[in-house]
Amino acid sequence: MKKALIFYGGWEGHEPEQVAHILKDILSEENFEVRLTDTLQTLEEGNLNEYDLIVPNWTQGTIKKEQLQPLIEAVANGTGLAGLHGGMGDSFRWETDYQFMVGGQWVAHPGNDGISYQVNIIDRDCPVTQGIKDFTVISEQYYMHVDPAVKVHATTKFPIAEGPYKVNGEVEVPVVWTKMWGKGKVYYCSLGHVAEIVRMPEVIQLMRNGFLWASR
Template identity: 35%
Template sequence: MSKQAIIVRGGWEGHQPEAATEMFLPHLERHGYAWEIHDSPAVYADADRMATADLVVQCVTMSTIERDQVLGLRAAIEAGTGFAGWHGGIADSYRASDDYLHLMGAQFAHHPGKHPDERQGEQSDNYIPHRIEMLPAAADHPITAGIDSFDLVTEQYWVLTDGLLDVLATTTLPARPWDPWHQPHTCPAVWTRRWGAGRIFACTPGHRVEVLENPNVRTIIERGMLWASR
């Protein structure tokens, strides 16, 4: 019997939820998953369907979620369903849901932009050079083994977190002359989290398809989905 994956996508279109998730469907197929796609979190409230899911891949930025839906998601993960995603699709979803924020233990807060004089009112205003630093724990973890620290030019996520993440990689946001904060700040960039019998995986790089095509980012996400799965 094939494994079962549920893909939930939607929210802000700037993160290309359709194109981004389509990138990873062949990977899931190669590893024996049958998948179905949903354009809202309504499926989370279907306890019978969620009980059969080995993995949920979510790519929904902002948007809203009903209480029965988020409680259904939490219950499924607690029972062993894996939960995986990248960038705003998992770390900036359902901002108004305290139940979702508690589940994730992490929430996007900011992505510093270029110097104000260089901004043109485009997404690229927030594309800045930065480094994804692999931690010692990453060296022999199945998600990150063999991947060294690497550089990107894209959004650099400032993430608010609790203390229960297992962090594999970080990124340090500088304090530049025009920034209102006064010292560099280091945030998780790749992490896992345990919730009951379930596993959660999140990767903050992945703003658009061109970032997901970076070999390091793509490999981390592909491995992360498999790691999280039941």
């Protein structure tokens, strides 16, 4: 049986505990043995290499070097990394090494929550988007700064909301991407502002696909 670690916490607005349990249920349905933890101390205790998959769900916050370094090394050694929204794409803002591993960083959500936007699947033959068609989300629309090394599987178009960025014209920003970090696979999905959005069938399927793809 494969083993997964989900660590959750940080800003409570993203409902980290509720979301962590939804993600745990997905993994349990796929026969993972799942450990949930609400402390970053877990990252410095024991051997993270024993996990086939690690799921960060910790928005903002700070992390100690002795907690971050084992995580980065475990992924480089082959442990998969997969997560969503700010729980993985807006964690530990001061830690550029973490952002380098993840492949991007949240910088804005123009219009805040309640924006209606389209998610466009651009790589329908990939395992991470298999069985998913374009769909609409009413939530935060994440504008990401993105590593050019990532492979993009789904996008959304900006601008929708008003703002000074609008004069730059239409751009596509990744919603789902994958990359490698050493021997480890990295998967990210920018959807999932609150538990209600994570429970959308499309988001559940994207996370299921991503977990299975990224796992060792």
